[in-house]
Amino acid sequence: MKILFNKAVAINIEQAFSHTKHLDGRTPINSDHNDGNSAYGFLSDFGNGGMFIANYTGLSEWERHANGDEMVQVIEGETSLVLLIDNEEVPNKIKAGELLIVPQGVWHRFESPKGVKVLTITPQPTDHQIERPSD
Numbered sequence: 001m002k003i004l005f006n007k008a009v010a011i012n013i014e015q016a017f018s019h020t021k022h023l024d025g026r027t028p029i030n031s032d033h034n035d036g037n038s039a040y041g042f043l044s045d046f047g048n049g050g051m052f053i054a055n056y057t058g059l060s061e062w063e064r065h066a067n068g069d070e071m072v073q074v075i076e077g078e079t080s081l082v083l084l085i086d087n088e089e090v091p092n093k094i095k096a097g098e099l100l101i102v103p104q105g106v107w108h109r110f111e112s113p114k115g116v117k118v119l120t121i122t123p124q125p126t127d128h129q130i131e132r133p134s135d
Helices: 013-018
Strands: 023-026 040-046 049-059 062-065 070-085 088-095 099-102 108-123 126-129
Touching: 013 040, 013 049, 088 099
Parallel strands: 023 049
Antiparallel strands: 040 049, 049 108, 062 108, 062 126, 070 088, 070 099, 070 108
């Protein structure tokens, strides 16, 4: 991911997305594109992680964050943010203008068949898993 902004500059979200390319057909296997013309962007450091954007249609891999809660805000489009709670998949539909806090350590994934532009404040490191976690 390339750095689009830093903490000393006001961040224009629309401008930040103009530096991304829409990824059509994201899958858990092709989620990470670092080719310089990516659907993903790093905006700034934030706490023990960073602020990120993504612009895609499709499904993500499972992920979790051991060092804090993650804030997910939909800027455009919609997504179903599926949380794995007590070994049950709990979908949470969020659309433009809405946000969801994913609790620390909870496995989650995105289902965005119609497309989404999302901003996250994500603690690091992030654990990723293609298959549904068993814990």
